[in-house]
Amino acid sequence: MSDACGCGSDEPRTGEEAEEHEPERLWQVTELRAAAVAGVLLIAGYATEWAGAAPMLALILKSLALVAGAYTFVPSTLKRLAKGKIGVGTLMTIAAIGAVILGEVGEAAMLAFLYSISEGLEEYSLARTRRGLRALLSLVPDEATVLRDGSEVVVAPSELRVGDRMVVKPGERIATDGVIRTGRTALDTSAITGESVPVEAGPGSEVFAGSINGTGVLEIEVTTTAEDNSLARIVRIVEAEQSRKGASQRLADRIAKPLVPGVMIAGALIAGIGSLLGDPATWIERAWWCSWPPRPARWRSPSP
Secondary structure: OOOOOOOOOOOOOOHHHHHHOOOOOHHHOHHHHHHHHHHHHHHHHHHHHHOOOOHHHHHHHHHHHHHHHHOOOHHHHHHHHHOOOOOHHHHHHHHHHHHHHOOOHHHHHHHHHHHHHHHHHHHHHHHHHHHHHHHHHOOOOOOEEEEEOOEEEEEOHHHOOOOOEEEEOOOOEOOOOEEEEEOOEEEEOHHHHOOOOOEEEOOOOEEOOOOEOOOOOEEEEEOOOHHHOHHHHHHHHHHHHHHOOOHHHHHHHHHHHHHHHHHHHHHHHHHHHHHHHOOHHHHHHHHHHHOOOOOOOOOOOOOO
8 A cells, every 4th residue: 555545554464474364355355344334334324314214223323334434444544643654544534533523424434435445445456466476486386306416306496506407297397497408398388478389498498487397308407596586586576566656656645745734734724713713613614624535526515
C-alpha cells in the first residue's frame, strides 16, 4: 500500500507467515469479508428505515455495519497515530467519527464499507503477485545430481557451485543455469519463456533453471549458483519493481502527505473562525463535512 494511505501495517511479514496468511480467493481477504458483512448490515439498516420499522433497529444495524467496515482500517490507523504517522486512514477515521457525532451513522457506515472494499482489493492484488513469485521459485527441483570425484552425488540446489557438472535425466528439471557439455535433448521451457514448442539443445547450448529435460541424458556445467540463476533474478526484478513507486504514485504521495494534515488544519480553522463569526454548531458541522474525503454525490454539505 502507499505510504500516504496510513492504514497498512508497518511490520512486514516473514516468508512463512506471509504464505500462511496468503489469500487465494477474494472471499479469503479479511477486508473483503468485513466489507461484505458491512454491506449486508447497511442494506438491512436502510431497508428497515424505508419500511418504516423501529428507528432504533435501523440505527443498530447501521452501527454494526460501521463497526464491521471500520475494523479494517481504524486499528492500524490508531497504531500509526501512536507512532506520529498520519495518512488517508486518519482522515477516514476522523470523518467516520464526525459523521457519528452529527448523527449520520449510515453515512459513516457507507464510508467504512467503500474504504474496506478498496483495502481488500489492493491486498488481493498484492497477494496474487506474491503467489506468482512463489510459483516461479517452485520450478527449481528440491535436489540435483552432480559429478564429484567420478561419482554421482545428490545435493540440494543451494549447494551447487560454478563449474560443477550436473547430470539431468529425461523428465527432470534443471536446478540452475548452465551450459550443456554432453548430450542432446528437447527442452521444455514453457514455464519460463512461454514457448509452447520444445527447444532443441545440444553441446554448447545455454540452459536455464526450471527447464524440463525432454529426451536425452545431459551433462551440464553450472554457470551460476541457485541464488543467482535466471529464476532468482526474475523474482528480484519483480520485487524491485513492486517496491519502486511509479511517477503517478510518487506524485500522489507527495500530494497526500501535506494534504492530510492540511485538510485537518483547514477543518479546525473553519470551525474556530466560523464559531467566532456565527453559530458555532453550524460552523463545526460545516468543518466536519469539509474535512471528509471524496464521497458519493448524494452527500451534501448542510444548508446554512
